[in-house]
Amino acid sequence: MNEITHLSFSRLKALSHSPLCLKRYIEQTRASTKAMDEGTLLDCLLFEEESFHDRFFIMPEGVKKPTIAQINAKKPSLETLEQITLWESIQMKIGKRIVITQDQYDDSEFIAECVRNNSTVVFQGLLHQDSFDFQVTTEFFYKGFKHKGIKDAEGLDRNGKHVIWDLKRFGAKSGVQVGFEIRTGGYDLQAAIYCHEFDSQGEECVYYLIAVDNDGYVTPYCITPEARERATGQWEYLCSVAKKIDGTNFKQGPEFYAPDGEFYLYT
Numbered sequence: 585m586n587e588i589t590h591l592s593f594s595r596l597k598a599l600s601h602s603p604l605c606l607k608r609y610i611e612q613t614r615a616s617t618k619a620m621d622e623g624t625l626l627d628c629l630l631f632e633e634e635s636f637h638d639r640f641f642i643m644p645e646g647v648k649k650p651t652i653a654q655i656n657a658k659k660p661s662l663e664t665l666e667q668i669t670l671w672e673s674i675q676m677k678i679g680k681r682i683v684i685t686q687d688q689y690d691d692s693e694f695i696a697e698c699v700r701n702n703s704t705v706v707f708q709g710l711l712h713q714d715s716f717d718f719q720v721t722t723e724f725f726y727k728g729f730k731h732k733g734i735k736d737a738e739g740l741d742r743n744g745k746h747v748i749w750d751l752k753r754f755g756a757k758s759g760v761q762v763g764f765e766i767r768t769g770g771y772d773l774q775a776a777i778y779c780h781e782f783d784s785q786g787e788e789c790v791y792y793l794i795a796v797d798n799d800g801y802v803t804p805y806c807i808t809p810e811a812r813e814r815a816t817g818q819w820e821y822l823c824s825v826a827k828k829i830d831g832t833n834f835k836q837g838p839e840f841y842a843p844d845g846e847f848y849l850y851t
Contacts, residue, residue: 588826590730593774596822600770602837603829621682622692626753629696630711631718631736641681642689647674698800699751705794705802708741710749715739722778727823735778741790748778749792756797766793766805772815775807783812 588595588610598609628636650668654660660668699705709715716739723732736750754765766772775791782789791812795803833840842848 590732592732593777597770599822602840603834604837607834622688625684625692626695629692630699639681641678641683642686643683645686695796695800699796699802702802704804727820728827729823731777733777745790747790749794752793752795754795754797756799759803762795762803772807772811773819776812776815776819779812783809
């Protein structure tokens with residue numbers, strides 16, 4: 585790989601670690617993980633609930649996948665035959681849907697309900713379908729690269745202000761810890777990318793990050809234009825780094841950013 589077709593927040597975040605991290609991010613075939621499935625599930629329940637049954641399948645409790653030994657048994661028991669038959673019939677029903685457990689659904693529905701009932705979300709009408717569009721794609725050119733992304737929500741708040749907001753699920757964190765996570769996780773950079781259309785034209789745009797933890801506590805944050813402007817400096821720097829990458833230094837890890845290009849210095 586010696587060409588970057590486009591950039592996104594995830595790709596820029598990988599590049600901020602190292603060119604090698606970006607290379608691996610682009611090239612890897614990412615198998616779905618439990619955390620990824622649960623994140624997709626929460627987004628579906630909040631933003632596209634009507635599509636739930638088309639996208640997810642709740643595995644009935646007690647159903648087990650037959651082992652290779654059971655499948656290849658010359659004289660399987662009646663119980664094993666029933667298990668294999670049930671499993672095959674369920675696989676036909678699943679199709680391309682994501683398989684989840686009832687516990688995963690219940691947990692995500694609890695979190696979604698906490699977001700729906702949060703006083704700030706309700707007061708600002710952030711989930712009103714008449715005022716907001718959800719899962720909104722964005723695509724634009726900046727600093728020599730096409731940029732792509734998907735905003736969780738975009739629309740107008742109760743005061744008619746243009747708002748973009750994104751949902752983030754963290755582990756159990758206080759409001760102060762969420763603020764630290766915004767900076768260390770680079771979510772101010774994501775805000776700068778999503779608000780670029782407005783910030784670049786000097787138009788007012790409010791950006792909310794709605795953080796929810798595993799206990800259902802919702803912490804609303806507003807990432808200000810000033811914070812986004814500061815993050816834009818990092819964004820532009822990473823774009824300049826992307827231009828310099830070739831097939832050789834794509835293989836460099838974090839030492840790419842070391843002061844002398846090889847060793848970090850500890851004194």
